Amino acid sequence: MPALVIRQFGAAADVLGLDCEPMAQVGLGEVRVRILAAPINPADLNWIDGTYGTRPILPATPGTEAVGEVIESNATALTVGTRVIFLSYAHGWQTQRVVRAEELLAVPADLPVSDLAMLKVNPATAWRILHDFVALRPGAVVVQNAANSGVGRCVIQIAHALGLRTINMVRQQALADELRACGADLVCGDDETGKEEALSYLRALGARASLALNAVGGESALRQLDLLEEAATQVTYGAMGRRSLTIPNKFLIFRDIRFRGFWLTHWLARASPSERGETYASLLDLLRQGKLQQPVDSMHPLDSFRQALLRINASDRNGKILFVPTEGTGCGI
Numbered sequence: 365m366p367a368l369v370i371r372q373f374g375a376a377a378d379v380l381g382l383d384c385e386p387m388a389q390v391g392l393g394e395v396r397v398r399i400l401a402a403p404i405n406p407a408d409l410n411w412i413d414g415t416y417g418t419r420p421i422l423p424a425t426p427g428t429e430a431v432g433e434v435i436e437s438n439a440t441a442l443t444v445g446t447r448v449i450f451l452s453y454a455h456g457w458q459t460q461r462v463v464r465a466e467e468l469l470a471v472p473a474d475l476p477v478s479d480l481a482m483l484k485v486n487p488a489t490a491w492r493i494l495h496d497f498v499a500l501r502p503g504a505v506v507v508q509n510a511a512n513s514g515v516g517r518c519v520i521q522i523a524h525a526l527g528l529r530t531i532n533m534v535r536q537q538a539l540a541d542e543l544r545a546c547g548a549d550l551v552c553g554d555d556e557t558g559k560e561e562a563l564s565y566l567r568a569l570g571a572r573a574s575l576a577l578n579a580v581g582g583e584s585a586l587r588q589l590d591l592l593e594e595a596a597t598q599v600t601y602g603a604m605g606r607r608s609l610t611i612p613n614k615f616l617i618f619r620d621i622r623f624r625g626f627w628l629t630h631w632l633a634r635a636s637p638s639e640r641g642e643t644y645a646s647l648l649d650l651l652r653q654g655k656l657q658q659p660v661d662s663m664h665p666l667d668s669f670r671q672a673l674l675r676i677n678a679s680d681r682n683g684k685i686l687f688v689p690t691e692g693t694g695c696g697i
């Protein structure tokens with residue numbers, strides 16, 4: 365069975381290889397899932413280089429999330445043919461996986477495979493960070509950096525559907541029209557000029573932001589703080605800039621800003637099955653109504669993994685890169 369595998373930690377281009385793995389038997393309470401699509405997320409690259417919040421025992425197959433189809437079942441809860449996403453770590457960059465039924469969530473088969481493959485992580489992160497930290501009333505303002513990212517685009521669309529306003533700081537201002545079309549209220553540069561634009565927008569509104577969402581760190585995270593109202597919250601959920609957050613004392617003493625972190629892995633582990641079910645049901649509703657779209661840059665069979673990895677830093681990349689594991693895959697590259 366073809367599977368992408370790492371045998372040591374390092375840059376994905378150096379340590380990822382395509383192997384033939386033995387097929388596991390389906391035990392009681394388990395199902396065999398044929399994996400239809402699995403994206404490459406920043407977390408996967410950190411998992412591969414050993415800097416993520418969890419480190420796998422090697423050798424291991426990466427892939428935080430995936431969508432698949434049950435092709436063999438030894439569990440009453442899931443019948444053959446059911447479309448599923450993995451709520452546990454998916455190890456999705458392979459053609460098949462045997463997994464306990466309770467680690468899966470049944471999803472509608474009539475929604476696009478790419479949307480379902482990207483449902484578990486970024487939409488749920490956006491949904492939870494908009495709900496779990498501040499009680500946001502319609503019209504409240506949320507500011508975020510890396511606003512063109514997968515999570516950022518989900519935040520824009522979910523916030524828009526909830527009647528919230530978003531200030532979206534980006535490095536590439538050429539994307540402004542595209543983000544406004546998703547529902548962004550203001551798109552500005554992630555620099556001092558952009559901050560001044562955001563301050564003018566807030567002055568005109570007569571308000572300040574209640575929630576800041578930080579996926580970058582360093583100076584970018586600090587810029588958000590000047591836009592916040594007293595006692596507002598900044599949630600850090602990513603560290604794309606790889607710079608620590610050094611907080612000037614004034615934000616704690618005079619402004620009472622609250623600093624929190626979010627990790628979906630913890631949320632999934634701590635949430636009850638009904639809380640998880642409600643979150644994904646809300647997101648599936650938005651998907652079905654066309655109110656939650658995640659662009660796809662390209663789709664690759666496993667044996668084209670080198671081309672897929674090259675697309676990650678391509679200057680013209682616009683959207684997620686996905687593996688479609690069962691399409692035309694051989695072993696041993």
Ligand SMILES: NC(=O)c1ccc[n+]([C@@H]2O[C@H](COP(=O)([O-])OP(=O)(O)OC[C@H]3O[C@@H](n4cnc5c(N)ncnc54)[C@H](OP(=O)(O)O)[C@@H]3O)[C@@H](O)[C@H]2O)c1
Pocket residue numbers: 405406407485486489510511512513514515516534535536579580601602603604605606626627628629
């Ligand atoms: N805590 C959680 O549970 C959770 C869940 C999901 C995602 N995340 C994190 O959220 C972040 C975004 O994930 P994603 O899947 O949405 O990413 P993505 O779609 O791949 O987008 C990456 C984003 O990061 C920006 N970026 C890349 N390098 C940067 C740098 N050096 N400085 C500033 N910005 C930089 C990119 O901006 P350009 O387009 O300008 O390059 C782009 O906006 C990642 O850190 C990811 O690990 C966390």
